[in-house]
Amino acid sequence: MTLLTTNKGTEMIKWKRAVLAGVLGTIVFDLIGMLLNGKWTTPAMLAAKLGVPFAGGVVAHYSNGILLAIIFAGVGPSLWGQNWLRGLTYMFIQEVFGVWLFLNPLLGMGIAGVKAGPMTPVISTVKHLAFGLIMAWVYPVVTTSGGAAQLE
Numbered sequence: 001m002t003l004l005t006t007n008k009g010t011e012m013i014k015w016k017r018a019v020l021a022g023v024l025g026t027i028v029f030d031l032i033g034m035l036l037n038g039k040w041t042t043p044a045m046l047a048a049k050l051g052v053p054f055a056g057g058v059v060a061h062y063s064n065g066i067l068l069a070i071i072f073a074g075v076g077p078s079l080w081g082q083n084w085l086r087g088l089t090y091m092f093i094q095e096v097f098g099v100w101l102f103l104n105p106l107l108g109m110g111i112a113g114v115k116a117g118p119m120t121p122v123i124s125t126v127k128h129l130a131f132g133l134i135m136a137w138v139y140p141v142v143t144t145s146g147g148a149a150q151l152e
Helices: 015-037 041-050 054-078 083-106 111-116 120-138
Strands: 004-007 010-013 142-145 148-151
Touching: 010 054, 015 041, 015 054, 015 120, 041 054, 054 083, 054 120, 083 111, 083 120, 111 120
Parallel strands: none
Antiparallel strands: 004 010, 142 148
16 A cells, blocks of 8 residues: 655655544553553543543544644654654654653643653653554555665
């Protein structure tokens, strides 16, 4: 299946596939979070901070997952390594800069969320890396043939 096509010299994102990658990645993110935390924390936290009902937190959470996958579809080909490594690299960068250094301090949880507990950064990282693996599996940006990475 071709995930990036060429249209007059530009690569085009396969939008439906990217959205699917974001939704499935977020589902796995949530399942791991529920397993490790015992509850569905992310949508509840978002709903509280946004001042919307729980359903609004769910929409915000899944919209974020979709947006992350769409961005990956665009920047993934520029990253290095096999698809799984690209997904992990992308999500680890997002975890450090988007969550540890921006979102967590903004929510009053301190850098990396350590004010919420010593396991917060560990659990958050596990969830985000799982998202990255699923996203890269559903939306692979390269194939390796003859040792060279090629756009699919």
